[in-house]
Amino acid sequence: MRPKLTDVAKKAGVSPTTVSRVINNYGYLSEKTKNKVYQAIQELNYRPNSLARSLQGKQTNLIGVIVPDITNPFFAELVSSIEKELFNKGYKMILCNANYDSRKEQEYLQMLIANQVDGIITGTHNLDIEEYNKVGLPIVSFDRTLSENVPIVSCDNYQGGCLATEELYQSGCRHIDYFGNPQSITNPTNQRLKAYEDTVQKFGLKAHVHAVRFSESPTLKAVSVRQLLEQHTADGIFCSDDLTALLVLQEAQKLNIHVPTQLKVIGFDGTKLNQTYHPELSTIVQPVKEIAELLTELLCKRIENPDFKTETNQFKLPVKILRSKTTAH
Amino acid sequence: MRPKLTDVAKKAGVSPTTVSRVINNYGYLSEKTKNKVYQAIQELNYRPNSLARSLQGKQTNLIGVIVPDITNPFFAELVSSIEKELFNKGYKMILCNANYDSRKEQEYLQMLIANQVDGIITGTHNLDIEEYNKVGLPIVSFDRTLSENVPIVSCDNYQGGCLATEELYQSGCRHIDYFGNPQSITNPTNQRLKAYEDTVQKFGLKAHVHAVRFSESPTLKAVSVRQLLEQHTADGIFCSDDLTALLVLQEAQKLNIHVPTQLKVIGFDGTKLNQTYHPELSTIVQPVKEIAELLTELLCKRIENPDFKTETNQFKLPVKILRSKTTAH
DNA sequence: CAAAATATGTCAATCGTTTATCACAAAATA
DNA sequence: TATTTTGTGATAAACGATTGACATATTTTG
Numbered sequence: 001m002r003p004k005l006t007d008v009a010k011k012a013g014v015s016p017t018t019v020s021r022v023i024n025n026y027g028y029l030s031e032k033t034k035n036k037v038y039q040a041i042q043e044l045n046y047r048p049n050s051l052a053r054s055l056q057g058k059q060t061n062l063i064g065v066i067v068p069d070i071t072n073p074f075f076a077e078l079v080s081s082i083e084k085e086l087f088n089k090g091y092k093m094i095l096c097n098a099n100y101d102s103r104k105e106q107e108y109l110q111m112l113i114a115n116q117v118d119g120i121i122t123g124t125h126n127l128d129i130e131e132y133n134k135v136g137l138p139i140v141s142f143d144r145t146l147s148e149n150v151p152i153v154s155c156d157n158y159q160g161g162c163l164a165t166e167e168l169y170q171s172g173c174r175h176i177d178y179f180g181n182p183q184s185i186t187n188p189t190n191q192r193l194k195a196y197e198d199t200v201q202k203f204g205l206k207a208h209v210h211a212v213r214f215s216e217s218p219t220l221k222a223v224s225v226r227q228l229l230e231q232h233t234a235d236g237i238f239c240s241d242d243l244t245a246l247l248v249l250q251e252a253q254k255l256n257i258h259v260p261t262q263l264k265v266i267g268f269d270g271t272k273l274n275q276t277y278h279p280e281l282s283t284i285v286q287p288v289k290e291i292a293e294l295l296t297e298l299l300c301k302r303i304e305n306p307d308f309k310t311e312t313n314q315f316k317l318p319v320k321i322l323r324s325k326t327t328a329h
Numbered sequence: 330m331r332p333k334l335t336d337v338a339k340k341a342g343v344s345p346t347t348v349s350r351v352i353n354n355y356g357y358l359s360e361k362t363k364n365k366v367y368q369a370i371q372e373l374n375y376r377p378n379s380l381a382r383s384l385q386g387k388q389t390n391l392i393g394v395i396v397p398d399i400t401n402p403f404f405a406e407l408v409s410s411i412e413k414e415l416f417n418k419g420y421k422m423i424l425c426n427a428n429y430d431s432r433k434e435q436e437y438l439q440m441l442i443a444n445q446v447d448g449i450i451t452g453t454h455n456l457d458i459e460e461y462n463k464v465g466l467p468i469v470s471f472d473r474t475l476s477e478n479v480p481i482v483s484c485d486n487y488q489g490g491c492l493a494t495e496e497l498y499q500s501g502c503r504h505i506d507y508f509g510n511p512q513s514i515t516n517p518t519n520q521r522l523k524a525y526e527d528t529v530q531k532f533g534l535k536a537h538v539h540a541v542r543f544s545e546s547p548t549l550k551a552v553s554v555r556q557l558l559e560q561h562t563a564d565g566i567f568c569s570d571d572l573t574a575l576l577v578l579q580e581a582q583k584l585n586i587h588v589p590t591q592l593k594v595i596g597f598d599g600t601k602l603n604q605t606y607h608p609e610l611s612t613i614v615q616p617v618k619e620i621a622e623l624l625t626e627l628l629c630k631r632i633e634n635p636d637f638k639t640e641t642n643q644f645k646l647p648v649k650i651l652r653s654k655t656t657a658h
Numbered sequence: 659c660a661a662a663a664t665a666t667g668t669c670a671a672t673c674g675t676t677t678a679t680c681a682c683a684a685a686a687t688a
Numbered sequence: 689t690a691t692t693t694t695g696t697g698a699t700a701a702a703c704g705a706t707t708g709a710c711a712t713a714t715t716t717t718g
Contacts, residue, residue: 002465004673004674004675005676006674014697015696016675016697016698017698017699018697020675020677021677021696023675024675024677026677027694027696028693028694029696030694030695033695045463047439047443048443048674049384049443049445049673049674050443051445051673051675052384052674052675052676053674053675054380054675054703055380055381055673055675055676055702055703055705056674056675056677056702056703057675057676057677057703060444069409070399070405070409070412071405071406071409071601071602073400076399076400076402076405079424080398080426083399084426087433087436092423092425092437092444093423093424094422094424095412095423095424096421097409097413097416099413104416107416110376113376114376114378114379115391115421134374243606246606247606250606250608272400273402277547277572333704333705334706343667344667344668345667346668346669346706346707347665347666347667349705349706349707350666350707352705353705353706355707356664356665356666357663357664357665358665359664359665362665362666377704380705381706382704382705383673383705384673384704384705385673385705385706386706386707387705
């Protein structure tokens, strides 16, 4: 049996009240008793039962983090950054992999509530916004519009879309295709598409939009990509994420379409992983660290003060373009 | 304020005891009252407070998962598989990114205990084994030796090492180098090295072992790799993980060393990510799904029955070789 | 119709900790 | 010396749910 507060009291030869006072550091305490208690805690390897503390009114220091897919390097890096931030602030993370499955997301949401998490960071949503409104907990969201009063952090998707499209144009492309995950209009990542459309129009070009679902298997995605490449119509492709861009590069190579001379490609996300293992890929780099910092910052503010409000609930962080070989001219 | 059991009772017009009976499904209950209660639960969006339940003696259904680095695709896939398994069994995961930092690992361990997790899966350890013995909770380990009575699951690292080395030899390599993360002898992944040494010896070749730390930055790793390649001594390299193998391929290309004609390369891990985006890389594929299944299976057995024992505490799962272009001849 | 089974309620203890209140020292200050 | 400050203990009520003991209906069965 795990030692409890009364065991520590007995060991230290003081009252339970005193032990609690030492742990929570309030009231009058002499150095001597403090040390006695600390020593007893050490010897028994005692840790206060979080459940009991939290039940009594203290925070749980648990944060629920919901993402669609942790095996996607972008989310892995985001989660890693969030975890770092949370850890430094004394919070622990319950990771929920929703897998683009609304039932799972719903179950996780209920579980997080039941486990009395102090707050939730969500980077996915396939649920009715209503479900999130019912939660009654501090929430912040990454790249998803949930509700009026849920802060939403994202990179400047529109700016990224412009930069990417312009890069292709300036590298000489005149028939620029868009490959991307089809999204609802309210989804901020949809701004990448919007920016693409606006930008090609600005240059007097036509938009060619192709939907490729994230959730689809890479094999399936590859087939769609291949079909498109076989038409040999595009001289530039803007992919809404790097993994799709890599697929395009792969299929292009198989079809002996030379990049960047015959076809230029640019992606989106710019994970460290890709920067290291695919430095040739031009891409739009999301400021993952800054996103994680802002998400946790906003959430913690809300936890400390539930009435915490900012003028706006939309936070767009600037992206950077990484020009490399796949858009060289 | 979140509704509680008594609120549900009031709403349904029954006693708190009855509500509890409905939730926990025991004693005599009429369909009518059950429905009344269910409806009240629905209307109030009530969830029993996990903290209170667990404090009362029920399980927390929380499992701590400790890994060194979630941004490493291998661990991302492992964590993803573990999460799937746990979710299906009704458990939730607290993800701990230890970052090769023993202080952080220690803090996380304490936190998991304080949060009364039902069990721990650990895939890293930089702590004294003693720390883990003190835990007094069901633990299972991936690829790390913790203690006599902690089950340890890993792929058959030795078999993998043999397969990899043999593959290089059979593809014609006669000067085979080993690039890997230096490990303590007790670490099961060290068996990859052992297998390499045994196998080259079997073929009458000399072993050439080069240490490259996982925890080092890719840039630093790349430098070591480059230095080695510049010597142009090896005609085959066995890397103890795929990421290092990719680095070797990259540096080889920069130095105009052609793979596989001048140099053959084989990695280890075989993540889905690499299989998709680097199908050219020959590698040893770890059975991630099976590892995750076994880990959770063993842990759950221990949770249900703390005295659960198996004849052995070492579980080695067979690996598969994936022959591809980087070892073609 | 009596006995058993079914259905619900009341009450209280429990889990481990926090925290307020009251009490009573001993030490420091006026 | 009288008073305040400081240090400690004892006691009890929370937090929200579970569960056992017991009482009391109502319904079903023999």
